[in-house]
Amino acid sequence: MTTIDKSVALVTGGQRGLGRALARELLERGAAKVYVTARKPAPEEDPRIVPLALEVSDPDSVAAVAQAAGDVAIVVNNAGAPGSGQVVAADLADVRALFEVNVFGALRVAQAFAPVLARNGGGALVDIHSVLSWLPGHGAYSASKAAFWSLTNSLRLELAPAGTQVVGVHLGYIDTDMVRDLDVPKSDPAAVAAAVADALEDGESEVLADDVSRRVKAALSGPVEALAFGR
Template sequence: MSFLNGAVVLVTGANGGIGTHFVHRALERGAAKVYATARKPRAWDDPRIVPLPLDVTDPESIAAVVPAASDVTVLINNAGATPPTASLLEVTEEDLRANLEINFFGPVLLARAFAPILAANPRPHLVDVHSIASWYAFGGAYSASKAAVWSATNSLRLELAPRGVHVTGVHMGYVETPMAAHAAGPKLQPAELVAQVYDAVDAGAYEVIGDQLTAQVKAALSGPVEGLYPELRQLDAVEN
């Protein structure tokens, strides 16, 4: 029997490619209800799906969604965004702060807001969707925000474990969604990633490594920094 059998799930960013799969696959695995949240929630064709407005960057919006979803047992922090540029030197301060609001403050504040509800309900679980960018700094502000929320997830895991809340972090490379339409190379299908996440929830795993590239980057973290960023060796060779 799936861990999700009878669960009440809340998905942020539910209108997106990955979010939509989180919603539908939860029901396929036996969830009793799914709150599908978005800034502008859309209509769904299933009475078990409850659309709720939620702007993860707005404290008042977060405060409003908590009493509306007071039976949540699984919180999936899926909402995310990329800034207009991958350069920390070129991104505007406004866009830099906005990206941190969505990718870092949003999931952390939602976890804080729902922590008492999760702890009070049966079989509680928190899922934070990170990225390979948590470990690989190709994305400027995006990578910084994902690294920050990865660290926060580890801290939340330690704080929530004594309250009975299990926390799973999700790392992956590019996924076949509009957000990654610009990227070349292999991409995970959203359904494949979501299946991995829910399998991890069923297994009580702490972490999802979505693809081989992510596994390689994680392994490289234990080596010298120039091993992860070979361009540094090339620059050193030119300078010398």
């Protein structure tokens, strides 16, 4: 389990959508300071929120943030890039660019902060996945989230000796600007953030944040054809 009260945290992609909700939830639970990152960060009125510039596809940028935020005990790997389309018809350059952010970028953050978390007592790494880690239908985006999920499972084992709690979070659509125009069921970002904070404090390794994630996770033991959309 991880203590949020009086801790210092970092949330990548923390100035909008779910990232913003996560930063607010951590502060509500007593975090002393939360670094929030964006490619071009905006000023924050709350002095407990510290904006930092981060481009996860740039190793130097990741290293600079790890240097600046050397006091963190909780790191939330939330930054990511959207994508869709068929795999067969995809431009490989576009696929590589998507993996550069969603897979290698997240791994860069984990690698850079693993020794920081270890020095600060272990703490926690939270990786924000998607129900599309398990479902086809969104081409390279689904593939990138599946790869990220696999990396998280390996990180959980490798970081355990340092006492680092690794939490994987799966969710469907959430009610943010990115999907505002989609007529689909959406989760409240604040509710998802609260579930993540509960998992940290309860020592859990996985968050299934909504009904669709719980349903699909349960279906993984069945025929792979059942995971296709429309089945």
